Amino acid sequence: MNTLTDTTTFDLQSSTLREVNRALHVPGVAGAFSIRNPRGAHALAAGVNAELEISIEGHVGYYAAGMNQQAAITIAGNAGVGVAENMMSGSVRVTGNASQSAGATAHGGLLVVEGDAAARCGISMKGVDIVVGGDVGHMSAFMAQAGRLVVRGDAGEALGDSIYETRIYVRGSVASLGADCTVKEMRPEHHEELAALLAAAGYLEDDTHAYTRYGSARQLYHFTVDNADSY
Amino acid sequence: MTEQATAHGLRESATFDQSTMAEIRRAAATGVYDIRGGGSKRRLPHFDDLLFLGASMSRYPLEGYRERCGTDVLLGTRFAEQGVKPMHLDIPVTIAGMSFGALSGRAKDALGRGASAVGTSTTTGDGGMTDEERGQSKHLVYQYLPSRYGMNPDHLRMADAIEVVLGQGAKPGGGGMLLGQKITSRVAKMRTLPEGIDQRSASRHPDWTGPDDLTIKIQELREITDWQVPIYVKVGASRTYYDTKLAVHAGADVIVVDGMQGSTAATQEVFIEHVGIPTLAAIPQAAQALRELGMEREVQLIISGGIRHGADVAKAMALGADAVSIGSAALIALGDNDPRYAKDYEALGSAAGYFDDYQDGTDPSGVTTQDPELQMRLDPEAGGRRLANFLRVMTMEAQTIARACGKSHIQHLEPEDLVALTVESSAMARVPLAGTSWIPGSATGY
DSSP states (O other), X not given: OEEOSSEEEEETTTSOHXXXXXXXXXXXXXXXXXXXXXXXXXXXXXXXXXXXXEEEESOBOTTTTTTOBSOEEEESSOBOTTTTTTOOSSEEEESSOBOTTTTTTOOSSEEEESSOBOTTTTTTOEEEEEEESSOBOTTTTTTOOEEEEEESSOBOTTBTTTOOSOEEEESSOBSOBOTTEEEEOOOHXXXXXXXXXXXXXXXXXXXXXXXXXXXXXXXSSSOOGGGGGGO | OOHHHHHTTOOOOSSSOHHHHHHHHHHHHHSSOOEEEEOOOSOOOOGGGEEEOOOSSSSOOOOTTTSOOBOOEEEOOTTGGGTOOOEEESSSEEEOXXXXXXXXXXXXXXXXXXXXXXXXXXEOBTTBOOHHHHXXXXXXXXXXXXXXXXXXXXXXXXXXXXXXXXXXXXXXXXXXXEOGGGOOHHHHHHHTSOTTSOEEEOSSOTTOOSHHHHHHHXXXXXXXXXXOSOEXXXXXXXXXXXXXXXXXXXTOSEEEEEOTTOOEEEEEHHHHXXXXXXXXXXXXXXXXXXXXXXXXXXXXXXXESSOOSHHHHHHHHHTTOSEEEESHHHHHHHTTTOGGGHHHHHHTTOOTTXXXXXXXXXXXXXXXXXXXXXXXXXXXXXXXXXXXXXXXHHHHHHHXXXXXXXXXXXXXXXXXXXXXXXXXXXXXXXXXXXXXXXOTTGGGOO
């Protein structure tokens, strides 16, 4: 561990994952942390529950920033499966691409992926806001319950399959919509909401009129045999 | 059979019996498959098909009520040196995971009281941790489920163990469906979904796709909890031998195997009765897998699915379990299906002892409902006392059998203490048919 002016620096070439996460979990911990040479480590900065600023310099493996609470975490690189999974609050920013299940089941906070996100981005999301600079893969927002997903690029097949109350905004094309997902009107409040999300993610130049809103048709909220072909 | 049918000498078809024909008529009328709670109702090879060989000449029994027979169990010892704190329970009978939503808050409260009174654990379920159960449960296992309803890292850190649920004995491979009538504002809020809509529980975890991913998921859970609490992995009994091996490789401290007699809050009848394998058939598979990995007793095995009394506890442990879990039996101890509500059950078209429509939210006993008035029928203190009594009885019964087999601790029971009554149970449990030394299939090995 090397202490700079007001930033604590860890280098995973010389420190273990356990040492890093333990330091981030110390009760009352505060300040900024820089983590170098992550080299694809899994569960890096997982379970943080403090208003920390954490900068990870390089690519990370699975579940980086998993279940984050309060911290602002930047990953300068690509992220593996389940980045920011079940995040409760705070923010996570990935400057590169994210693998599948980015922001899975997350309850709150903001996840920004500047590049592309793979399949099942926002799967079962429960209140998180996700902004993807590029494309998202198939089955994104599958069974998404609450929160907002913004896609500045294109979306893959079966977008929003079995979606509940999540609102999805896509600027590009959508390969196909999943069961019970439908195009919805962009009313003024949606332009306002989208603009705020884009601003929070740092995309101030986007025209919200270029986006289409998708959400649940709410036809599958109660099981009926007449809908059996939809399942 | 009606008197008229008897008078005419009519004979019921074994294939198309009355309940089968009733189900065909119901399906034809509604176009929807039958959804119900509970576990399998068909006759399956079970613990009743096994007997203990009490001591006579070749074994030396212990004195009942005089010589000590230990009942405590340590769960989660595998990584104790790395800081994981094993759970030390006074008895080897734990309370299985059951969701708030399926169960009332007062039922959760009662389970916590009963379990804590006898030094054992309760388990959360789909929907998250309630204040009632954390408040009342001295030892609480927090389930990490595919739906992740109510999943909260604060609760992970408040738990005494974490149970990663991959399957349930009543429905291996299946998710759940909590119907809208049970979705009160509290349940809806905990699950981040609108009030009153049907809530589907996923059948698979959203952010991993196989055993290799599970290894990394367990690592994440350990990192989040700073390697403080044991990680259980729960599977529905099906390919138990392979599932157990993979769970051990993935890093589990404890394997929980739920047999097909295990209950559910609600799923398709056809699923309950036709998917999975009996508890009896699953235990030897899991025990063999642990033995082959050199992990017997180091990774503990919990068995659930149709455990009803101390003999079942003793038999499960003799076959290789370190502990057992009960669900249905615990609910019955609380008052579920109690004859004192016979008229109410009949008004629902059921009868006390037969009620299994837990999904409807109309349970007269107040155990499996969110109805505020029905819930009040269950007094958590009285329910907790009944459960504690029942758990004590189960434990004493198991001790009685263990002493008769000459064991000073329940965990010392072994397959050699058992014989089977039927060829089927002999083959499944891998103990000899009574009066013989024959175990079907033993010549070819397992």
